[in-house]
Amino acid sequence: MLMEQATTVRKEWSSVCDSVIHEKPKFIKRTRDRMWFSNLETMEEILNAYKFTAEKYMEDDGSVTLSLNEIDLIENGEDEQKAKMALGKAILEYSADYYNDYAFYSHSPNRKGHIPYIFKALIMDSPERIGESIQCHDGKN
Missing domain, CATH: 3.40.1620.10 (YefM-like domain)
Known part of the structure; x- marks a missing residue:
């Protein structure tokens, strides 16, 4: 090399x-x-292959719950858009926590696979951008 x-x-x-x-x-x-x-542009291009996806569940009260597939995060909102924005915020907060204690999280067997998603979220640096990027699929209640 x-x-x-x-x-x-x-x-x-x-x-x-x-x-x-x-x-x-x-x-x-x-x-x-x-x-x-x-540079960050190169890293962002590399991380484009990693997508945030979520299972969407319609609740009895009409609200929407989204369960992120890549990281164990769940958020609820009045509609899909508000649930995605809440999930985008949760992803960014978790990513900041992960990065701040990187030595711990990155060596935990059940969280090591989160690394590309953590850096993707940190580079995106916007709950709105992250939320808008989440691809939702109907879950089974």
Whole structure:
């Protein structure tokens, strides 16, 4: 792989940053550690393959409950749009909590698979954008 040495990156930090932003991501090696350095647009493009999907349940009172498939989150709203906005907010809040305690969450076997969704939500950085992106499918009551 095309690894750049961390000492070189450190010495040429400004030009490396410019290169990553305007040209392409970089692979960096420091002793045994290997890293990837990219801009957020590239990461967002990579994460486009990950979709938020939810099962939709119509409640007896006419409200809508959405159960997110990728992360164990459930929200209810007067209608599907309000439930999606509530779920978008819950996803972003969970993502912030996950990121703030990344060492714990990312090593938990039942939460490790959340990583791409966490970064997708953090990059989107908008409960409205996240909510609008949720694809709903009818669940079985």
